[in-house]
Amino acid sequence: MQDRFSEGFVIVGLSGRVRNDDPAGIGALWAQFQADPPRLRLGDQAAPEVICLYHDYDGSFTDPYRMTIGHAVPAAAPVPEGLFRAEVPAQRMAVLDATGPQPHNVIAQWQAIWAEETAGGLDRAYRADFDLYDAAQPDLVRIHVGLRDA
16 A cells, blocks of 8 residues: 655654663653644644654664654755654555554554564565554554565
């Protein structure tokens, strides 16, 4: 399934190094995002959807990586002080939906992705993966998993 975010884009938001076996670090970044939404500083240049980007991996899903929570912006958009800019490359992606109460269902979907990968059924590229949150559909998170080129 293709969508407008599959061709590569730029995101600006709050960012930090996290790891999946330390959910407190992930939760702390989300709490910071909710307390100081980057969209307020990005203005009209920011897309309305919230994107949680996983990138700069140290290895696989068991290793540290960078998590950036923010919004897609035009490539030439200025980056306000205190925010981080990341480029998401165009890449082949698997798009999976996590539906129902959040964040429980997005976490469960990622656990299923890791299990499938461990079983050899998913060939992840580890360049950039992201979750797409649309305020108009709060019970749906669209997960984009970057895959190795076929």
